[in-house]
Amino acid sequence: MARKLTDTFLRGMEPNTEERDTVVEGLIARKRADALSFVFAFQRHGKRHKITLGQYPGTSLAEARDKAQAHRGALQAGRMPHPADTPCRSVNDLLDRYAAHLDETAKDPAQVKAILAKHVRPSLGPYDLTSLTRRDVQGLVDRIRPLTVAGAVGRYVTAAMNYGERRGLIEHAIRNLEMPSTGEPRQRVLSDGEITALMTDWLPHGPDALARSQFGSIFALCLLTGARRSEIAELTRAEIDVANGVIHLSAQRSKGGRETEVLLSSFALRILAQVPLRGDKVFPVERPRTADAAGGTRPGRAMRGFVSGFSRAVADSQRRTKTDAWTIHDLRRTAATQMAMAGIEPHIVEAILNHAAPRLRMTYSVKPHEAKARAALEAWGTRVWGLAGWE
The missing domain is CATH 1.10.150.130 (Tyrosine recombinase, N-terminal domain)
Structure with a gap:
């Protein structure tokens, strides 16, 4: 449907609707959640294209028409419209x-x-x-x-x-x-006594039984693998290759924006084996949520079906174990620090953490340190198991 756009009409548009302007061909007003923006839509060589013109009311209706008309003029002159034209x-x-x-x-x-x-x-x-x-x-x-x-x-x-x-x-x-200073970077590393207290709190019945909660399994896996919270908490069954002991992460799931792998030691696999099967998500949300009025941005973890509530889970574990001010990222730092203290070479630790390698090494070396990384994770798992008093 098309109509002559007016300010009165624009102010009254419903969310998730759009309207074409009859004054300037190709001009569209699009309302998404609470934001209304103008776009110029056109076809060239059989392909559809859209150029964002501005957000209303910062960009007025008159300005949007001027910009759309400029792009239409470029089309009529045989040129491909470009945002820089306006x-x-x-x-x-x-x-x-x-x-x-x-x-x-x-x-x-x-x-x-x-x-x-x-x-x-x-x-x-x-x-x-x-x-x-x-x-x-x-x-x-x-x-x-x-x-x-x-x-x-x-x-x-x-x-x-x-x-x-x-x-x-x-x-x-x-x-x-x-830029504001946020203070010194965190250097918190868990002590041996804290690792003992936390592992037995997260897995009170041992590694071959159900964890205290989904959070217990997540925290233990973060400590054993050195993985980031999102890499474990948003894990899907399809990403886990049990036979080869690896988690395959897509570029969208990896912080570096590249496909990567999280190696799983035999100890991490034992914990994963006890997580109940409840669909494609390894740690699903227990109380699903729906989108709120602020839509238009990437939905939160719970709205995507993954478990949430980490702050409370960390606070509860701190209270039960009488440990001080640790964060989930400190588990990753603890794994890296303890492996380095055990004599693991720095580039092996970097490979385990999936830090981006120098460009030359990324181009010409394909998984060069996997065997050593697996050995390091097995040694680290053995140490954690010993601290927890498990066999």
């Missing part, structure tokens, strides 16, 4: 273009777009880029708490402006923002 006027314009760039290049653009939508668009979005100053952006970063989020906002805004400058969308990017 330079950015406002911060919202720039963020729209950067969001489209992320959709094509980033592994998980939803997090970046969500942070920009929450912290940058409301305050800086309407600003004309020609009048935006470093003081404006620095002031925004300085006001945001917690500091980790403030640092993320500063990095993402800087990246958006650098992208705009490279693409000729803006004349000058704002650089050299003062």
